[in-house]
Each structure stands twice: as C-alpha cells, then as structure tokens.
Amino acid sequence: MLPIIEPLVQRSETPTVSKGPARTTRRRTAAADRPVRVPGTTFDMVVALQAVAEPNPGPTGWAYVNQENGASTSGGLPDGTDQVGELTAAIHLLNHSPAGANLLIRSASEDLVKAATVWGPNWRRNGWRKRNGETPHNLDLIRLLLAKIEERSGRTRFGHAAADDEFVRVAAQTAAEAAREIAGQ
16 A cells, blocks of 8 residues: 555645655755756756654654755654655655656665665565565555656666765754654654
C-alpha cells in the first residue's frame, strides 16, 4: 500500500508524502523550481537533503536545500524514523522538481543513497526481497522513490555527502526545527 498524502499543517501549496499526517514548509522560493545548469557540473539542480527524528523513532523532520540559490523546503511527520524522513524528503523533492532537470541529490545518509542506487533496484529484481529473503524496511516508500526516479525525463543521481558539509548542515538544522515544530516544542 502506498503512503497517504495528508498534510497536518501546510504552509505552502506543496503536500508531503508520508505514512501519516504531516506538514510541509517552503522557505525562500525564488527560482527554486527553474532548472539552470549549476556551474562546474552537468546538473541543473544540486540539492542537499537530510532528515532528523527526535527521538528515533519519533517526531521526524526532513529538509532539502538547493545549493545554487539557497531555497529550502522542509516537512515533518508526527511519528517516523530518520530513514522514513529521508525517503519522504527525496520523494517530495522528485515530485516538486522539474521532470526534465538533471538532478543531483546529496545526502549524508548512506542508506538513502544505497536504497536509491543499489539496494532498491536489486530488491526489485529479487521480488522485493533482501538477500536473506526478508522484506526490506520501508518498502512502500522505496518502491515509490524508484518509480518517481524512473518517471523523470532528466537524470537523477544520488551522491554521498559528508555530515559536516555546509549544505547538509543547513538541511539538518532545518529538519531538526521541523521535527521540533511537529512535536509541538
């Protein structure tokens, strides 16, 4: 069963994909949705993404930051894990970025990068089973993520970023704020 799109609090017209009520906030929306080649790369958009669950599992915030223009988007889930938040953020980003844009998604989460690039495609080939025969955690979100990647006409790449990368830190701080806000603190 696919996750439900049901915003808890919505501060923009962009809904979030989640397993329960959620809220989305778009900050500084200047030219965030127009693809423009990022100098020195072959990408139109380079985005840093991060999620934070406080505690894990618990209220979860996620955020991504466009590294070219600083536009950021965040959202939250009342109950989730950082992995659910990362997958939700990536799906939200793919839903709200131009389909023809060449997109690089950078994350400090090795699990997100591998789920999108290695594990997810392997699990699909193996009937959505891990090597040991178990069903992967968060399978509905992983299936949705892979479907969103495939339906895009532009290139979509995931890359690992250091946790202390300045854009990942901004995304992490924004995600933590979203988690606190969703928790009502």
